[in-house]
Amino acid sequence: MGVASTNRGVRHGAAADAHVVELSKLMMSRAPQLGRTMADLLCRDIDAYRDGTVVTKDQVAESCAANVTFIFDSLTGGAEVDVSPAERTGTQRAVAGVPLPAVMTAYRIGFRFMWEETIAVARAAGIPTDAILDATARIFFAQETFTQAMASAYRQQLTAQIIEREEERSALVEALLAHRITDKQSLWEAADLLRLPTSGPYAVVAAELPAIGRLGLPAIENKLSARDIRSAWRLLPDLQVGIVHLRGPEMIDALVEVLRHAATARVGISPTFRDLAATSDGLRLARVAVTGKPTGDSLVSLFDDTPLAVAAVSAPEAMAKIRSQVLSRLDELPAEERTTLLDTFRAWVEAGGSANGTAAEIFCHPNTVRHRLRRIEELTARSLSRPRDLAELCLAFEVERRLP
Structure with missing residues (x-):
């Protein structure tokens, strides 16, 4: 991808004197040889250039010769000088993956070499000291312009690459969520591209969007990374969704804390x-957790993967019908009474069917618990002492808890 410059050249203002023009021509005639010599120097001193696998010596030499040509072509100060070679170098180095500090170091070393060669040529040609000083000032100015053009193009290309990689990662996350990647090899490749380990445990996190254009979990990938939790995210029309890798089951507590x-x-x-x-199944259960009835004051809900909970959300339409059949008469009660009966039943189940344990949990007398349970039996036409009836009640109450 190329980078277009908004300012294709630079001007130095007043024209240089004849001695500076003479020096410029002498150096431009040496540009190809200087480029090769500078390339030898840089490939020796810069790690990123040394083995020639990232950038070849011929490419370095071409860039160095272009730099020399730019510098001394601009020395005369009369014509507008094209900075596109600098932009091209910046773009190419970014594409090759050469770190910008390494490129800047190469420019610094190359400039020092070129300046020393310029002084030697000027003295050998009998160029007056004043003209040498004038040329030096112009060289510094031109080199700064060339370096800035290169760095600007490098950063633009790097930004474009980052955006492209994030778009690719986002598309991969969506493919996993939609169950479009299923074979082992493709799953491993997807994990590698998402920078996730190839084996779990994983979890899917789904966050509501508080408003259009606002994320429910801003900068969450970086926040999780700070806790050594890797993740990859995708913005859906209604949710911000992430695939999270947990190094072990104990990491779920750290995940909840960060969220x-x-x-x-x-x-x-x-x-x-x-x-x-199994990512698509994880998304379905994460959706249930985020859209179901909230429990407590926390914004974060963890889906309980007990068999009863999974059954309650497996077929939402059928489960809603079962809930309506079993709990229809409870739905006719005043809201406060209905809530009291629902809470009592759940506490009784959690207490293992103990009226005393339930009473201690919800702060009432055991006889009050027994009275409320009998009221549930009357309203549902089901007995808590019959296993089939109790199973239907537990499932209906679980659906009531899970589904909106």
């Missing part, structure tokens, strides 16, 4: 899974 500090809207976390092929 709680970062969240600006509701966030859901799927159960962990071992294979990237």
Whole structure:
């Protein structure tokens, strides 16, 4: 990808005197040889150029000769000078992956060599001292212009590459979420490109968007990386979604902690899974966690992957029908009474069916618990002592808890 300059050249103002023009011509005639000599020097001293695999010596020599030509062509100060060779060098080095500091170091070493050669040629040609000083000032100015053009093109190309890589990563995340990548080799390649380990555990995180153009988890990839948690993210129309790698089950607590500090809207976390092929299932459960009924004050909800919870969300339409059939009469109650009965039943299940344990949990008398449970039996026409009836009640209450 090329980089177009908004200013294709530079002017130095007043024309140089005849001695400076003479020096310029002498140096331009030596440009090809100087370029090769400078390339030998740079390939010896710059690690990124040394083995010729990233940038060949011929490419370095071509760039050095262009630099020399630019500098001494601009020395006369009369004509506008094209900076496109500098832009081309910057773009090529960015594409090749040469770090900008290494390129700047090469420019510094090359400029010093060129300046020393210029002084030697000027003295040998009998150029007056005043003309040498004038030429030196013009050389410094031209070199600065050339270097700035190169660095600007380098940064523009690097920015374009970063955007392109992020677009590729985002597309890969979407392919995994949509279950479009399934074979092992492709999954491993996808993990490598996303900078994720090739084996889990993983989890999918889904965050609501608080408003159009705003992320529910700003800068989350960097925040997780600071805790040694790798992730890759994709912005969907309604959610910000990430695939997160957890080095072990214990890392889920660190993930929740980071998400709680970062969240600006509701966030859901799927159960962990071992294979990237299960990412689409993880997204479905993360969606349930983020869109279901909230529990507590935290914006972050972790999906409980118990068999009952998974069953409750596996077929939303069928589950909603079961909930309606079982709990229809509870739905007719005043909201406060209905909530009290629902909370009592859940506490009773968590307490293993103990009225005393439930009473201690919800701060009431055991007889009050028993009375509320009998009320549930009456309203649902199901007995807590019959296994089939109890299973239906547990499933209906789980659906009530999970689905909006």
